[in-house]
Amino acid sequence: MIKVAVVGNPNVGKTALINYLTNSSLKIGNWPGVTVEKKEAYLNYKGENIYFIDLPGIYNFTPYSLEEKITRDYLLKENVDIILNVLDSKNIKKGLLLTSQILEFEIPTLVVFNMWDEVPPNFDINLKNFETLLNVKAVKASAKKGFGKEEILNLILKLKRENYLKPKFIIFRKEIENILKTLPFKRFINVKLLEGDKDILKEYGPRLKEKDLEKLNSQRKLLEKKYKKEISDIIFTERYKWVNTIVFQSTKGNLDNISDLTDKIDDIILNPKLSPFFLIGFIYLFFKVIFLVTDPFIEYIGHIQDLFSSLLSNINFGKFEILKSFIENVFIQGIGILFSFVPLIFVIYLLFGILEDSGIMARIALLSDRFMHKIGLHGNAIIPIVLGYGCNVPAVLSTRVMSTFKEKLILALSLPFTLCTARLPIIAFFGTTFFEKYKSLLTAFIYILSLFLTLFSLFFLKKIFKVESSQEVLIELPSYRFPKISYVFKYALDKVLDYLKGVTSIIFISLLVLYFILNFPPHADVENSLGAYISKLLLPLFSILDINSWQVILSLFPGFIAKESVVASLKEILSLSHTSLNQILSKKGALAFVIFSSFYVSCVATLSAIKKELGYKYAIFSVMFSISLAFLTAFIFSNVIFQVLNFLNMF
Amino acid sequence: MKIKYLSQIPSGKEVIIKDVLGCQGFKHRLYGLGIFPGEKVLVFKNDRGPIILKVGNTKLALGRGQAQKILVEEL
Numbered sequence: 227m228i229k230v231a232v233v234g235n236p237n238v239g240k241t242a243l244i245n246y247l248t249n250s251s252l253k254i255g256n257w258p259g260v261t262v263e264k265k266e267a268y269l270n271y272k273g274e275n276i277y278f279i280d281l282p283g284i285y286n287f288t289p290y291s292l293e294e295k296i297t298r299d300y301l302l303k304e305n306v307d308i309i310l311n312v313l314d315s316k317n318i319k320k321g322l323l324l325t326s327q328i329l330e331f332e333i334p335t336l337v338v339f340n341m342w343d344e345v346p347p348n349f350d351i352n353l354k355n356f357e358t359l360l361n362v363k364a365v366k367a368s369a370k371k372g373f374g375k376e377e378i379l380n381l382i383l384k385l386k387r388e389n390y391l392k393p394k395f396i397i398f399r400k401e402i403e404n405i406l407k408t409l410p411f412k413r414f415i416n417v418k419l420l421e422g423d424k425d426i427l428k429e430y431g432p433r434l435k436e437k438d439l440e441k442l443n444s445q446r447k448l449l450e451k452k453y454k455k456e457i458s459d460i461i462f463t464e465r466y467k468w469v470n471t472i473v474f475q476s477t478k479g480n481l482d483n484i485s486d487l488t489d490k491i492d493d494i495i496l497n498p499k500l501s502p503f504f505l506i507g508f509i510y511l512f513f514k515v516i517f518l519v520t521d522p523f524i525e526y527i528g529h530i531q532d533l534f535s536s537l538l539s540n541i542n543f544g545k546f547e548i549l550k551s552f553i554e555n556v557f558i559q560g561i562g563i564l565f566s567f568v569p570l571i572f573v574i575y576l577l578f579g580i581l582e583d584s585g586i587m588a589r590i591a592l593l594s595d596r597f598m599h600k601i602g603l604h605g606n607a608i609i610p611i612v613l614g615y616g617c618n619v620p621a622v623l624s625t626r627v628m629s630t631f632k633e634k635l636i637l638a639l640s641l642p643f644t645l646c647t648a649r650l651p652i653i654a655f656f657g658t659t660f661f662e663k664y665k666s667l668l669t670a671f672i673y674i675l676s677l678f679l680t681l682f683s684l685f686f687l688k689k690i691f692k693v694e695s696s697q698e699v700l701i702e703l704p705s706y707r708f709p710k711i712s713y714v715f716k717y718a719l720d721k722v723l724d725y726l727k728g729v730t731s732i733i734f735i736s737l738l739v740l741y742f743i744l745n746f747p748p749h750a751d752v753e754n755s756l757g758a759y760i761s762k763l764l765l766p767l768f769s770i771l772d773i774n775s776w777q778v779i780l781s782l783f784p785g786f787i788a789k790e791s792v793v794a795s796l797k798e799i800l801s802l803s804h805t806s807l808n809q810i811l812s813k814k815g816a817l818a819f820v821i822f823s824s825f826y827v828s829c830v831a832t833l834s835a836i837k838k839e840l841g842y843k844y845a846i847f848s849v850m851f852s853i854s855l856a857f858l859t860a861f862i863f864s865n866v867i868f869q870v871l872n873f874l875n876m877f
Numbered sequence: 878m879k880i881k882y883l884s885q886i887p888s889g890k891e892v893i894i895k896d897v898l899g900c901q902g903f904k905h906r907l908y909g910l911g912i913f914p915g916e917k918v919l920v921f922k923n924d925r926g927p928i929i930l931k932v933g934n935t936k937l938a939l940g941r942g943q944a945q946k947i948l949v950e951e952l
Contacts (some may be wrong), residue, residue, distance in 0.1 A: 698941070700907075
């Protein structure tokens with residue numbers, strides 16, 4: 227098998243190229259332990275098996291973002307046979323800057339000038355010159371227009387047959403080369419050792435003799451003193467010089483500032499007077515589409531669940547009647563919960579795919595950044611937060627748009643405070659029962675409280691997890707293009723499967739636990755169930771909130787599975803224990819309960835999404851955190867409001 | 878020619894990068910994106926919020942604070 231690592235800047239069309247080369251057999255997963263997407267594909271060409279791995283797009287190997295680390299380590303450690311270095315033909319200089327570093331891995335390299343159809347007619351590259359200067363193979367191609375495929379695949383086979391061409395890396399100035407000569411590793415590692423790269427020094431430094439390492443350090447200091455610059459700066463200067471030489475010697479015509487449709491559209495969309503309207507209009511449209519498309523499906527899945535339940539009720543279990551409610555409450559409900567999110571997740575990823583592929587996402591992030599930055603967040607955070615007010619599950623899954631793990635972490639842990647639509651019935655029910663006159667006011671208050679808690683949580687967690695104040699934006703705005711629908715479809719489908727794999731176990735485990743709590747010991751009535759027992763144990767705690775009935779507390783347990791069921795189960799518990807809400811709960815307690823039940827925990831599906839994105843540890847943290855914050859908020863606000871309203875004689 | 882900060886350059890002007898200030902990590906990020914002393918850059922938009930540049934044929938958005946660390950010369 228030939229192992230081909232595909233490397234290049236972001237937005238050069240690597241993924242589309244692999245799809246084109248392998249007839250769309252790209253598989254999307256994640257790199258182990260991190261949420262950076264891993265894309266790979268296999269192809270059998272003329273009897274040879276070729277494996278393509280799409281390494282994360284990068285600009286550099288120097289400051290080491292997560293993406294850069296993955297790409298670097300893969301090239302250093304995974305026995306790559308061939309590097310397929312993809313360049314955007316309109317941005318050759320920037321691409322070559324990375325190429326100059328790729329050559330230092332000393333792996334046979336094939337350079338693909340992708341998007342060749344987009345260069346102006348007066349520009350050309352002399353591939354022969356280019357190949358000789360770098361000792362690589364090179365080819366012009368366009369995945370979009372569909373040319374270059376045969377040539378690329380044949381060159382891969384040829385590189386293998388010819389027993390692998392060693393690329394010619396940059397020869398730096400003499401003083402630097404003299405030091406590099408004394409180092410025993412691959413060129414890439416030697417250069418990084420000289421630059422004093424912390425990661426590489428830690429791993430490869432100990433393999434040098436101690437006196438050699440000391441000598442290297444003193445030589446570095448000496449050179450830096452002489453040039454009054456860091457070595458890495460001197461090396462960058464040489465790289466830029468090399469890039470300019472290569473461009474000069476192997477191309478003709480120029481690529482300066484090609485003004486295209488993208489510029490014209492950006493001129494309008496990024497106009498500061500118009501952009502707020504675009505942003506609001508866009509976000510509105512985004513949600514309109516999501517709920518328009520998914521609502522009928524969600525209803526349909528509800529019907530299927532009902533159908534299974536009624537089928538089940540017709541089966542006679544005889545002695546094992548108890549099994550019936552178990553199957554219904556654990557399996558049928560579990561499958562129902564699992565699949566009710568599938569349409570939503572599919573459509574949202576479909577839209578995400580389209581937005582990212584078309585270049586619109588980067589603009590949304592940029593436009594939101596103008597105000598998101600004021601609250602210490604990146605512009606990207608707008609999508610998950612707004613999504614959260616619809617449903618927390620896709621909101622948590624979409625935190626992958628954040629650039630660092632810590633930013634993703636604090637955002638995902640704050641999202642359960644966004645008020646999803648499933649919580650509205652609780653507010654409506656308690657509003658009607660207790661605060662008839664102020665029902666809309668109560669709803670508005672909970673929404674404002676939700677926004678406040680979300681921001682507070684972000685702010686608080688930022689301190690706890692020591693997240694540096696968010697840096698300013700530094701993003702590329704890729705050219706607009708039509709997204710490839712077949713790819714986006716496959717992407718969304720892969721994501722749905724990924725979701726099902728990641729959350730199934732925790733949903734079923736929670737349902738099992740809940741079933742046990744509510745139905746143990748068997749044949750007992752509600753009042754004597756394990757759940758009632760636990761609720762009664764919790765009474766002293768909840769009495770702080772002026773909630774003095776175990777029935778109300780018990781209804782919080784099913785709310786953990788789905789917030790919608792708080793009201794339904796509360797009604798059921800009340801009727802089973804022959805009492806009414808007004809008798810067992812004060813107005814103050816009701817207010818506290820509305821606040822607490824809105825925020826104490828999102829739901830098991832959200833929690834499983836948090837587990838999937840961040841791991842078990844943070845899922846448990848999330849539960850503890852939201853319960854504490856909800857309790858505190860309920861206590862403070864119910865007291866304050868009650869006092870104020872009492873004073874005003876409004877109750 | 879007078880040296881200015883990139884943040885002071887109005888929309889539509891072309892400039893030559895003179896120097897990038899700040900920590901090593903920040904400098905290398907910009908270098909990788911094509912912002913390097915001696916390179917030509919077009920200020921596509923500079924009004925409110927982040928500044929939008931064209932480096933080669935890539936459009937980049939960068940925050941004002943960052944633009945204040947880039948020294949340029951107008952063409």
